[in-house]
Amino acid sequence: AQSVTQLDSHVSVSEGTPVLLRCNYSSSYSPSLFWYVQHPNKGLQLLLKYTSAATLVKGINGFEAEFKKSETSFHLTKPSAHMSDAAEYFCVVTAMNTGFQKLVFGTGTRLLVSP
Amino acid sequence: DAGVIQSPRHEVTEMGQEVTLRCKPISGHNSLFWYRQTMMRGLELLIYFNNNVPIDDSGMPEDRFSAKMPNASFSTLKIQPSEPRDSAVYFCASTERGGLTDTQYFGPGTRLTVL
Numbered sequence: 578a579q580s581v582t583q584l585d586s587h588v589s590v591s592e593g594t595p596v597l598l599r600c601n602y603s604s605s606y607s608p609s610l611f612w613y614v615q616h617p618n619k620g621l622q623l624l625l626k627y628t629s630a631a632t633l634v635k636g637i638n639g640f641e642a643e644f645k646k647s648e649t650s651f652h653l654t655k656p657s658a659h660m661s662d663a664a665e666y667f668c669v670v671t672a673m674n675t676g677f678q679k680l681v682f683g684t685g686t687r688l689l690v691s692p
Numbered sequence: 693d694a695g696v697i698q699s700p701r702h703e704v705t706e707m708g709q710e711v712t713l714r715c716k717p718i719s720g721h722n723s724l725f726w727y728r729q730t731m732m733r734g735l736e737l738l739i740y741f742n743n744n745v746p747i748d749d750s751g752m753p754e755d756r757f758s759a760k761m762p763n764a765s766f767s768t769l770k771i772q773p774s775e776p777r778d779s780a781v782y783f784c785a786s787t788e789r790g791g792l793t794d795t796q797y798f799g800p801g802t803r804l805t806v807l
Contacts, residue, residue: 609793620696620783620798621735628793667735671792679748680792682735 581670583683591691596640596655598686600668603649610651611669612642615685621667627651638662663690694718696799698784704805710772713802716765717786725796726759726769727783735783741767742790774806 584599602608609628613621625636632644642653651668668683697716705711717724725740739749741761752759756775761767771778781801787794 613796618800620785620800621796622798623795626793626795680737684734 580672581668581681581683583666583668583686585686586684587687587689589689589691590658592660593657596653596658596662596688598653598666598668598688600642600651600653600683601649602651602668602670604670604672609671610642610644611680612636612640612651612653613667613669614664615667616664624653624666658688658690660690660692663688696784696786696797698782698799698802700802701800702803702805704807705774706807707775708773709806710770711774711778711804711806713769713782713784713804715767715769715784715799717767717784718788718797719765721786721788721797722764723787723790723794724761724767725785725787726767727785727798728780729783729801730780738769747790771804774804776806779804779806 581602590596607629611626612624614624615621624640625634625642627634627644635641640655642651644651665685665687667685670681672679672681696718699714723742726738727735728738729735736751738751739759740747744761757771759769781803783798783801785796785798787796
């Protein structure tokens, strides 16, 4: 079965320092992978997605992620955190279940950014 | 574009009452998704429609939940009778095409509290 694991429930960084949010997946086929961000009291917004093209994917707001098949990882990075990046981030993988393709969401990582 | 519109934004009701949540997808989008988000279970896909037809409702928790999409611009999620464990934030999302790899545009959510 396909699944996604976000290794950290909380990550704290200082403004201006790099961000690393970790995501590992398991899949029996070539999955598509996404990162979504959720700001407080808002719906989710797509940051970036990997769909079997270039393994280094650039998204909005300076975020990027690299698909590493050998490590089954899709970690999200940003060179320099901004206060507005404080939010919850979800790693998502496509999965097959009972003949239907589904999206499987990770449990989320809350990013805290201090001045 | 106004984005995905959900109403009401907040709903407080008593156990046993019927609750109806509403969603208007982005104009021109032909797929619509209903999600539930709780602290315990994270984000769960309940059901999704493609061209107004339910494609996968395997995430609907039980018969008390039902969803309809009578036309391309409107969908409802109904809970009858409601129970305290249904308390959650319910999100609606839409995509331009039918594939799960499409970008999902989320509404702001409806926070449901069942007393």
